[in-house]
Each structure stands twice: as structure tokens, then as C-alpha cells.
Amino acid sequence: MIQTEKPMLNGTINVDAELINDFRQQGHVLIKNILQADEVAHYRDVINKAVNRYNTETRAMQDRDTYGKAFLQIMNLWEVDDNVKEFTLAKRFAKIAADLLGVEHVRIYHDQALFKEAGGGFTPWHQDQYYWPLDTSKTVTMWMPLMDIDVELGMLTFASGSHLNGFAENIPISDESETSLQKHIREKNYPITRAETMQAGDATWHYGWTLHNAPGNSSEDTTREVMTIIYYADGAHVTEPQNKHQENDRHRWLGGLNAGDAAQSHLNPLAY
Ligand SMILES: O=C(O)CCC(=O)C(=O)O
Known part of the structure; x- marks a missing residue:
């Protein structure tokens, strides 16, 4: 049997100053070709296997609420799967995060697979950082399709510049956040921005305070x-x-640390 070498993601890449600038001004940026085809093929397989093993959603689509319809959400796979761990702790991704945020080192908050099924609903407008008890706005989410996607599969969509005003409204992801934050975005006149297509191994990056949503997956079977x-x-x-x-979150992603503690539990390794 031919043993093919497993791709390691520890080599770093430099992000163009223009992209870093865009990220800081707009609150989001698309960075292309972070993974090569063989790398993304390997990790797509690894992540799919882990998703199949750890997914607990069994309800039919029509029996779920808006949040449940938006995606299968399987969290912190790096904790339970050593192959996913190589992906989540990859230096290549973490160095990009550090460059975008303009810091020396970054830690992991958590990973999550977000699989939007065929016929899956929209992801309501929200801010990620509403969920996080952290005293910094230097936070960033990498969102990487493991396959080529277009808008009809549910492209991530941003209210550009919304991060500059920080916390918007006290509402978790729900029908209410969709309606209320849509109104907020219109009032603030934030431009709505999204890519038309992304290739497997491209990724968007957004600040924790950037307002974002995604349309439903209108495909038949993808x-x-x-x-x-x-x-x-x-x-x-x-x-x-x-x-x-x-x-x-304090319990689940920060190891139960208390207010005032340095956010450095065993669940928050330095990735760069
Ligand atoms: O994948 C989606 O539809 C939403 C993703 C999202 O909200 C996030 O990654 O912060």
C-alpha cells in the first residue's frame, strides 16, 4: 500500500498589508488559497468523520427552531479528535489570526463545524462576541468552507464596519435578532457584503463584534x-x-475560570 504523507499545517504564510487593512476597516476579509487542494481534501475527510461521529442532532428539519434549522453545530472537535486537533491548532491559521489582530500571540476559544444541510434555514443576524465573557475586542473567527460554495449553499454575509461600534443589541441568535438587527443595520447604513463564491480552503475572517448572517441552503441535496x-x-x-x-461559555470554553482571571485555561492553548 502506498503511504501518502499527511499534510501538516505548520508552515506560515504572510498576509498582504492591504488585506489586513481591509479586515480592520470593514471588520471582515476573504483570504484565498489558505489550504492547497490536497490539504483541504485530507482535512475535509477528517472533519466529516468527526462530524458524523459527534453530531447529536436527530430532529427532522421541520421540528427544529430557527437556530436548529440554520446548521448542524458540532463544537470543539479538537478536544476529542487528534486529527481535527492538527487542523484547529495549525500554526498557519493562527499566524493569520495574529497578523489580522496585530498581536504577537493568539489563543483558541473554540472550534465548530457548521454544516448547513440542504433545505437548511438562514442564519440570523448576530454578533459572536455577545456570547463571550472576554475583556478584549481583539477576537476573530475563521470561517472556512471545506468544499467550493456559492451563495445558494449559505454564504456568510457581513454588515461592513459594524465592528467599529462594538456591542449592538442584547439578543442571542434567533428570529428576534434577525428582525431587530436588520433594522439596526438599516438605521446605521452599514453596507452588506459577501463573496459570490468561495473555493475549498479559502476563508473569511471576521471580528467578534462584526454583525453577520447567512442565507439558507436552497440546494436540493448538498x-x-x-x-x-x-x-x-x-x-x-x-x-x-x-x-x-x-x-x-465561561464554564465550557474557559475551563470555569473566574472574572478577572487571565483567559488561559487548558482549553485555550496558544496556537501562535
Ligand atoms: O455558518 C453560518 O451560517 C454562520 C457562521 C457564523 O455565524 C460564525 O461562524 O460566526
Whole structure:
């Protein structure tokens, strides 16, 4: 049997200054070709296997609420799967996160596979950082399709510049956040921006305060396979939870650390 070499993602790449600037001004940026075809093929297989093993959603689409219809959400696969761990802790991704944020080092908050099934619903407008008890706005989510995608599979969509105003409204992802934040975005006149297509191994990056949503998956039979990783600047501290989701996150993603502690639990390794 021919043993093919497993791609390692520890080689770093430099991000163009123009892209870094776009990220900071707009609150999001698309970076192409982060993974080569053989690399993405390998990790697509690894992540699909882990998703199949750890997915717990069994309800039919019509029995789910808006959040449940938006995607299968399988979180922190790096904790339970050593092959996914190579992906989530990859230096290549983490160095991009550090460059975009303009910091020396970044830590992992959590990863999550977000698989939007055929016929899956829209992802309502929201801000990720609403969920995070952290005292820094130097946070970023990498959103990487593991397959070529276009808008009809559910492209991530951003309210450009919205991160500059920080916290918007006290609402978790829901029908209510869709309606209320849509109104907020119109009032603030933020341009709505998204890519028409992305290739497997491209990724968008957005700040924790950037408002974003995604249309439903209107395809007949194709699941949109996306893997995400959330990073924050090393040196951040845990804050007093502002809502029940942040309290849950404090336990689940920050190892139960208390407000004021350095956000450095065993679940938050330095990735760069
Ligand atoms: O994949 C989606 O539809 C939404 C993703 C998202 O909200 C995120 O990664 O922060």
C-alpha cells in the first residue's frame, strides 16, 4: 500500500498589508488559497468523520427552531479528535489570526463545524462576541468552507464596519435578532457584503463584534461543509458574564475560570 504523507499545517504564510487593512476597516476579509487542494481534501475527510461521529442532532428539519434549522453545530472537535486537533491548532491559521489582530500571540476559544444541510434555514443576524465573557475586542473567527460554495449553499454575509461600534443589541441568535438587527443595520447604513463564491480552503475572517448572517441552503441535496475556529489575543481576561450564554461559555470554553482571571485555561492553548 502506498503511504501518502499527511499534510501538516505548520508552515506560515504572510498576509498582504492591504488585506489586513481591509479586515480592520470593514471588520471582515476573504483570504484565498489558505489550504492547497490536497490539504483541504485530507482535512475535509477528517472533519466529516468527526462530524458524523459527534453530531447529536436527530430532529427532522421541520421540528427544529430557527437556530436548529440554520446548521448542524458540532463544537470543539479538537478536544476529542487528534486529527481535527492538527487542523484547529495549525500554526498557519493562527499566524493569520495574529497578523489580522496585530498581536504577537493568539489563543483558541473554540472550534465548530457548521454544516448547513440542504433545505437548511438562514442564519440570523448576530454578533459572536455577545456570547463571550472576554475583556478584549481583539477576537476573530475563521470561517472556512471545506468544499467550493456559492451563495445558494449559505454564504456568510457581513454588515461592513459594524465592528467599529462594538456591542449592538442584547439578543442571542434567533428570529428576534434577525428582525431587530436588520433594522439596526438599516438605521446605521452599514453596507452588506459577501463573496459570490468561495473555493475549498479559502476563508473569511471576521471580528467578534462584526454583525453577520447567512442565507439558507436552497440546494436540493448538498450540505454546506464549513469549519470555523475562534481566536483571541493572548493576555485577555475573563469578564463577569453579562447573560446566561456567557456564563455557560465561561464554564465550557474557559475551563470555569473566574472574572478577572487571565483567559488561559487548558482549553485555550496558544496556537501562535
Ligand atoms: O455558518 C453560518 O451560517 C454562520 C457562521 C457564523 O455565524 C460564525 O461562524 O460566526
